[in-house]
Amino acid sequence: MIEDGGVAWTGPSAAAPPADERFDAAGRAVLPGFVDSHAHLVFAGERAEEFEARMSGRPYAAGGIRTTVERTRAASDDDLRANLRRLIGEMARQGTTTVECKSGYGLTVEHEERSLRIAAELADEVTYLGAHVVPAGSDASSYTRLAATDMLAACAPHARWVDVFCEEGAFDADQAREVLEAGIKAGLAPRLHANQLTRGPGVRLAVELDAASADHCTFLADADVDALASSRTVATLLPGVEFSTRQPYPDARRLLDAGATVAIATDCNPGSCYTSSMAFCVAVAVRDMRMTPAEAVWAATAGGARALRRTDVGNLAPGARADVHVLDAPSHIHLAYRPGVPQTAAVWKAGRRVM
């Protein structure tokens, strides 16, 4: 039973209290809405040709992420807002009711601030990712200083989280720490892109700073797995990225068996993974990462909520926000069993029907 946007009661329908309206799910599965705890949605343009070249094994000379930065800077506020609204709508129609959205395609004080201001209008959770990539014409240490000072000051009022891409070729551990610690001082909570391409220091830095989440976790040493398992930091796996870049998948089984908390998210972005489908990510996690369907669905709902330090989403217990995803299927298993098939029958967000 839904009241004032929240779950007021659950139980067998015969025992339900009286209500103004009833919805008969007719034996179909009812899940909490997906919690997509990692997405990059404030951008302009797309990079289909780069994807085609990658899949064809052809070299591709164009600028990768820098192409998106140029297009994003050149776009109007209204264009960025319309693209963001389109993507969040696309997600809602596939059962996603909580969306985290990062900046990171502006890379100047003005454009990062604008990206976050627009994200805050539409996304549930907003993350300052000024330290996404070092922009052309800058060097890593002076850009790090900017991201930890003036850019942070302009961006912090619009965001809850601070994130850094800690990787060879992006920001090293000292640079990531500088931005994250400055973010924490400015009232933001840390999360981190960690260990996507190499067994780098990101995961251990995330755990040391009590980050809500270490995202990617594709290349882990035993010490990384142990650190995650003995911390509150969620390991957020983004299997759409490995799918779309033909990279090896993270070892979800190893993390789960060690006792780490695992979330799944899309990482929806125009470069390395342009899916907005949590159901697709669940199917890949089951097929290729050896998660059970129940583990994968939990990771895509309650796990995502933990990665955002939220208790009001990702579950349907009384007191939760009424984010309800009715499948056109008798059980959650069908999300992995029938990959690629649209199976969202109805969606409510905070008690309001959105699909």
Ligand SMILES: [Zn+2]
């Ligand atoms: Zn990302």
